[in-house]
Amino acid sequence: MTFDPKPIRWIELGLPHPHDPERMMRLKADGPFALRRFYFTPDRDAELELHLDERTQNGGLNGCLACGGKELFARKDFPPALGITIVVVAAVLAPFTMYISLAVAALLDFILYQTARESLVCYRCSAEHNGFAKEPRHPRFDRTIAERLKFGEKAVMGSPMREGGTANAPDPEH
Numbered sequence: 001m002t003f004d005p006k007p008i009r010w011i012e013l014g015l016p017h018p019h020d021p022e023r024m025m026r027l028k029a030d031g032p033f034a035l036r037r038f039y040f041t042p043d044r045d046a047e048l049e050l051h052l053d054e055r056t057q058n059g060g061l062n063g064c065l066a067c068g069g070k071e072l073f074a075r076k077d078f079p080p081a082l083g084i085t086i087v088v089v090a091a092v093l094a095p096f097t098m099y100i101s102l103a104v105a106a107l108l109d110f111i112l113y114q115t116a117r118e119s120l121v122c123y124r125c126s127a128e129h130n131g132f133a134k135e136p137r138h139p140r141f142d143r144t145i146a147e148r149l150k151f152g153e154k155a156v157m158g159s160p161m162r163e164g165g166t167a168n169a170p171d172p173e174h
């Protein structure tokens with residue numbers, strides 16, 4: 001008999017290397033509360049300290065575990081190539097299926113998108129957080145937040161940065 005345990009609840013982090021932010025390190029743990037505060041990088045050339053204070057009591061996130069930044073955005077992990085493939089196949093089949101294939105493709109894309117895993121990504125350091133609780137909710141990407149963090153508060157017109165970050169903030173209007 002073989003035993004192939006499937007984790008019931010797990011989280012995955014994509015963390016930028018402290019010395020080389022372009023390099024992303026993957027870290028998996030058995031749920032939000034299995035994380036430790038300190039880790040070595042895979043090559044043991046640096047130490048990481050996670051900002052576990054940003055984790056809520058319910059296993060959600062108020063901010064980034066890698067840098068402590070308060071601004072996160074939600075991104076669907078839906079491979080665009082898959083969506084395009086479905087549309088192309090449906091278009092090829094369209095004349096033979098009385099164009100029903102197009103409707104099926106639209107429905108399929110919709111379902112895939114809705115069920116796709118969602119990452120919470122940090123505006124400041126690009127760290128990715130998967131598998132955390134849905135509350136507090138973080139809206140999708142907002143260009144004005146990204147530009148403010150890059151160029152400074154005065155560089156962008158419009159409403160100022162939200163106090164306390166993006167936790168439970170409304171979706172951007174643009």
Ligand SMILES: [Zn+2]
Nearest residue numbers: 064067122125
């Ligand atoms: Zn961050």
